[in-house]
Amino acid sequence: MxxxxxxxxxxxxxxxxxxxxxxxxxxxxxxxxxxxxxxxxxxxxxxxxxxxxxxxxxxxxxxxxxxxxxxxxxxxxxxxxxxxxxxxxxxxxxxxxxxxxxxxxxxxxxxxxxxxxxxxxxxxxxxRRLHQQADSRARLDATLLGVSQALQTLRRQVLELAPLPVNVLVRGETGSGKELIARCLHDFGPRADKPFVALNCAAIPEQLFEAELFGHESGAFTGAQGKRIGKLEYANGGTLFLDEIESMPLAQQVKLLRVLQEQKLERLGSNQSISVDLRIIAATKPDLLEEARAGRFREDLAYRLTVAELRLPPLRERREDIPLLYEHFARQAGQRLGRQVMALDGPQLARLFSHDWPGNVRELANAAERQVLGLQEQQAEPLAVGQSLAAQQEAFEAQCLRAALARHKGEIKAVLHELQLPRRTLNEKMQRHGLSREMFVKGS
Known part of the structure; x- marks a missing residue:
């Protein structure tokens, strides 16, 4: 009150x-x-x-x-x-x-x-609060691109979690954009003006992990020349993003858990406790609790890290986002490389929709850059193995409708003109595929 x-x-x-x-x-x-x-x-x-x-x-x-x-x-x-x-x-x-x-x-x-x-x-x-929410929503829409229901839900979850002082676990496949989500949770929260520090747990040799995380004093071990601030201390006041957290050595998991419980750390070679205030955002591909039950991860730390959890859908589960993302990456590549970007034609769009994108958004960005460079396009793959021709045609029709609606942000007249359809036919097809223009209108 x-x-x-x-x-x-x-x-x-x-x-x-x-x-x-x-x-x-x-x-x-x-x-x-x-x-x-x-x-x-x-x-x-x-x-x-x-x-x-x-x-x-x-x-x-x-x-x-x-x-x-x-x-x-x-x-x-x-x-x-x-x-x-x-x-x-x-x-x-x-x-x-x-x-x-x-x-x-x-x-x-x-x-x-x-x-x-x-x-x-x-x-x-x-x-003021409503204006700030609208501004944040607009900025997030421009950062997390997509018109699919999955992306709309994800953006809402990010805006809800960003201001809360809780640790978040981001789950998703390789290349799905976990670090981008972590960055958004930081940038749209109260710690935005403080450091965002990223550490890939799989990229650090086990013997160097403790020094990387906690820092060290001069002479703490052979080769430790001078004092070094670790990632935990450097992120003080801000956010520490721990990618591939499942790769963290068990010995360091114990020490990280203690830091989270006591909000204090000690550099290697020092007996002095240093207070830290930071938010942990961890990312993983496997289920962290299943990893804990299998004995590969500490269960108590897993619960500490999963106060809130966000799941990133793979690109194959949100194919309607592919044209928008592809055009965005192609535009970026064209600006960076000084190349003209051509609009997608029907066969190109079909190839994009038919590919399964095991590398997710990262693979799509690479494909867009290769296309801008004029390199060989990827080969078409069947939309769904084992489905009838009629089912595949229905699926492809739905994808084409979603793509056109996304490109024109729900502007029905523009969709009618592009697809060369009568209004009644478009309405019938949209109803059959569970589509509405409101799903694609910006800000809805």
Whole structure:
């Protein structure tokens, strides 16, 4: 509930009386004898109101108002004035003060003004939150490309998990984009301005793993010249991404678990504990709990890492995203290589849809770059082995419809023109394949 009030007054009796009135009425109150103290403790997007005397030593109430206006012009400031200060207070309201109360004032008048100010603040903060959500959604749509239901669900999950202080396990096949998801969880959360540190657990020799993760002091072992900050410490305040976590040596799993439990670490060769505050995002291809049950991974660490879990669907399970992704990668390659990018024709699209993409998005990006370079295209493969011709034709028709709808972002007229179909026929085919234009309209 939004009910916080910061009270600034150099008179202890006024502070005490106001605190008593407001506390009895259910407000959360913080008292300050000087405006400097209030400004130093004022958080961003403060969910409340400032109640300040005008005449105070040091920074006056009017100067406090001016500084608050620069920090957050929508934060309500109510001024307390003596009789001689009323003309000054009226002028201050023109400069942005929410209200002024002339001393002595009754508790009822104070409470009425505060409640109106808090209602206004509540609307402002809700409006900001909605704008931030819309902005984040738009930025995420431009980062995690795809129109499939699976990608829409994944984007929603990322936005829900990004602000939460929980460790996340990302599961997906090779090349499916696990590091990109980890990066989004970091970039769209409160740690975005802190380090994002990535470590591939499978790429570090076991004998070097501890030093890489925890760092070391000079002389900690043969060849340890100088002090080195490890990945855990370097990620302090931010996010540590541990790719292929299932490859982490069991001995290091024990030490990582201790860091997560105690939020402290020790560099190799040191007895000094260092406090760390970081979020762990781990990525794996196999089921980590199954790995634990098979004795290849510590079960207690697996549970610590899987507070939340995201599954990345392989590209073959979201074929409707292929044209959009391919064109994106081809455009990137064309810009980087200085080559013109040609639009996909029917046979090329058929080849893209028929391929099973075992290397997922990474393989698709490689195929797009090879196409831009004019190298040999991949050979067509059957859409689904063992299906009848009619079933394969139905599947291919659905893919073509999804691709056209995705390209034109659900614009039916453009789809009709591209596919050369009557409106009634397109409607019937979309209904049969469970498609609707809303699935492809940006932001829906």
């Amino acid at each position: 939004l009910n916080s009030v910061l009270v600034v007054d150099d008179e202890a009796s006024i502070r005490s009386a106001v605190e008593q009135w407001l506390s009895l009425s259910g407000f959360e109150v913080q008292l300050f004898s000087r405006a400097e103290e209030c400004l130093a403790r004022l958080p961003r997007d403060f969910p409340g109101v400032i109640l300040s005397d005008v005449r105070m030593p040091g920074i006056s109430g009017l100067e406090l108002l001016a500084q608050v206006q620069r920090l957050d012009p929508d934060l309500p400031v109510i001024l307390l004035t003596g009789h001689g200060d009323v003309p000054m207070a009226v002028e201050a309201m023109r400069d942005g003060a929410y209200d002024f109360l002339e001393k002595p004032f009754s508790p009822e008048i104070l409470l009425s003004s505060l409640r109106r100010a808090l209602d206004k603040r509540r609307l402002v903060l809700e409006n």
